[in-house]
Amino acid sequence: MTAPRIAYQGEPGANSHLVCRQHYPDHDALACASFEDVFAAVETGEAALAMIPIDNSIAGRVADIHHFLPGSTLHIVAEHFLRIQFVLLGVPGSTLDSVKTVHSHVHALGQCRKAIRELGLSAVVSGDTAGAAREVAEMGDPSQAAISPPLAAEIYGLEVLREDVEDEDHNTTRFVVLSRELVEAPAGNGPVVTSFVFNVRNIPAALYKALGGFATNGVNMTKLESYMVGGHFAATQFLAEVDGHPSDPPLARALEELRFFTDDVKILGVYPAARERGE
Incomplete structure (x- = not known):
């Protein structure tokens, strides 16, 4: 029986390859030349999963990924952290x-x-x-x-x-795993992260009002990234991550309030929080 594949960007031996081997040893790792090729491999069925770097503790966000995610048909199903060693x-x-x-x-x-x-x-x-x-x-x-x-x-x-030629010993990259299928982590079974994108309506204080529901409902937002949409300075899209499951009453109320002040809300994934988040 042929093993399922997990795609990553880079050549064999890259950090993305290492994470694939650590967390998905039963998958064959598929090297891809570009992030676009990685997304395409999963979308076409050539690979079952994709391992994608999304943030680095030194370099910040991986810009290309944040632009691919909102328009992709793939879903985030897991996250993994890797201490980068050179x-x-x-x-x-x-x-x-x-x-x-x-x-x-x-x-x-x-x-x-x-x-x-x-x-x-x-x-x-x-x-x-x-x-x-x-x-x-x-x-x-x-x-x-x-x-x-x-x-x-x-x-x-x-x-x-x-060994260990890197300047900083806290250099860590966060990876997310993408799948064609939406596989949500169950509620009430440990810490969960919900990732989503939204476009704010072009009205005064729209972002302030959109985010107010998370504060009043006690929902912890761990990420908020903005992008221009279609090259227009006035149109802004945001990628956000929060602690909690959409079925949890506080987050459900916050998302409901968010929709009053946005044109679109798209859930990218509901997945277990990696242990390293608390370290």
């Missing part, structure tokens, strides 16, 4: 003394400035952290190294020259 990788036989140049994604290079400076390395931007490891393996040059997730060493046959 290692310095070289070809077999290379050493810290032999390495002169380091390759990685621009964000990874920016998050590992201290180690790069300490080792006196020249930085070269690659399209992907795992792709940088593949490039170094293909070059076979002991003067070239990559800053990549630890999984990339296993996949591309490289040696770890130094």
Whole structure:
């Protein structure tokens, strides 16, 4: 029997691949070149699930994802947090003394400035952290190294020259899992997150009034992101996340009040809150 697939953006060995292996070991991981390809793989049935990074504790929101989600037909069914760890990788036989140049994604290079400076390395931007490891393996040059997730060493046959080269030890990425099917977490069975998007009506204080119901009903809103709609400065869409289940009376009342001041409310997902949210 063929195993179900879970799609992710990046090359084998990327952090998204690592999260897939950790939480969905019974799925075959499907590498995709772009986020658009990941969404398409699930929408067409090529993959059952998608693993998508949505926020990073240092870099903030993953902008592309926040634009894909509102118009997608997919649903959020789970969330996972990954403590981001980077290692310095070289070809077999290379050493810290032999390495002169380091390759990685621009964000990874920016998050590992201290180690790069300490080792006196020249930085070269690659399209992907795992792709940088593949490039170094293909070059076979002991003067070239990559800053990549630890999984990339296993996949591309490289040696770890130094571990934990990231500047900050709190670097964490939040991932959400997307599915074609709407699978809601049951109410009353532990903490739940509800994600939704809405467009405010073009009336004075509409956003203030729309959000007032969450405050008066004691609903904790953990995220509120805004976007322009259709290139118009006056039309604004919001992505929000709150603690609670839509069937809980406080959240049900808040959502009902929200609809008085918005043109559209779309629930993206109702899913179990990851344990890391409370840490």
